[in-house]
Amino acid sequence: MGTLVIVIALVLAQGYALAGSFDPTAPPVVARVGAEADPPPLASLAWVRIAKTGSLAWYGGRVVQVGDQVEGGRVVALREDRIEIQGAGGRRVVPLLSPAASVRQQK
DSSP: OHHHHHHHHHHHHHHHHHHHHOOTTSOOOOOOOGGGSOOOOOOOEEEEEEOTTOOEEEETTEEEOTTOEETTEEEEEEETTEEEEEETTEEEEEEBSSGGGEEEOOO
């Protein structure tokens, strides 16, 4: 009887440990191999702040400005509705998620 209680306790403990690492809101994981695999998702541009003293943008989970390195390239321009990144593959324009997320400094 004692062994059965220990086995049940170990199974329950393992279940609690697994439940702590499970995120029910995470998208399902789909494994793909070879050329069919999806490329990694590109970062998104949440907001842009244009200012005389230094424009900033929230891109890929961090604040960036002209000259910063991002995703194998360099931020070369910040505009009210986009940022531009120059890299080995050329220039890439990243538009805002929402056009209302642009802020211009008051004069």
